[in-house]
Amino acid sequence: MEISSFQSYLVILFVVLIIIATFVFRQFLKTRKEELNLVKYEQKGLDSLTKASELYEFGSIQIKKRLYTEATKTFLKAVKNYQDEPNEAKAIIDNALGFSYAAQNEFKQAIKYYNSAIKSLPEYPIALNNLASAHQRLLEYELAYETYKKVLAIDPNNKTAIKKSRELEKRNDYNPYKGIKNKGF
Numbered sequence: 001m002e003i004s005s006f007q008s009y010l011v012i013l014f015v016v017l018i019i020i021a022t023f024v025f026r027q028f029l030k031t032r033k034e035e036l037n038l039v040k041y042e043q044k045g046l047d048s049l050t051k052a053s054e055l056y057e058f059g060s061i062q063i064k065k066r067l068y069t070e071a072t073k074t075f076l077k078a079v080k081n082y083q084d085e086p087n088e089a090k091a092i093i094d095n096a097l098g099f100s101y102a103a104q105n106e107f108k109q110a111i112k113y114y115n116s117a118i119k120s121l122p123e124y125p126i127a128l129n130n131l132a133s134a135h136q137r138l139l140e141y142e143l144a145y146e147t148y149k150k151v152l153a154i155d156p157n158n159k160t161a162i163k164k165s166r167e168l169e170k171r172n173d174y175n176p177y178k179g180i181k182n183k184g185f
Helices: 005-044 052-064 068-080 087-103 107-120 125-137 141-154 159-172
Strands: none
Touching (some): 005 052, 052 068, 052 087, 068 087, 087 107, 087 125, 107 125, 125 141, 141 159
């Protein structure tokens, strides 16, 4: 039995559609799970949540939904309740709080919490990258460059730090063309 080009086209199309449907369905399930968790935590209410891990999970969902002011409140409560948590957990919560401040363009507050995360976990490249980015947004290019270099000392293959440090190097080496003064009309 020979397969015509039309039949092979239909088989290929069918396989491609199945693959696409699988990805869409997986994304749907992931989004649905996040929505259900968000509803669950909202029904409990922020006041009833006391464990830092629950508060972190709730705040992370809020960040994914771009509810930054609500996430900030949630992470602030998590910071108040994370005394018994290990340093790594404290660093992750502080970094997330810094991120929620940065998303609201409150970079000085973000820097405060990124520094707190780095104090808890000194070789935390994500917090260091976020700190450098906040410095960059505040036009503190030297501090940003130094921080990206710290990231590269910890993780030489960190793509974000490599890209951003190169951008800052180009920015610092920039000299405007001054030859126009010698030319005239």
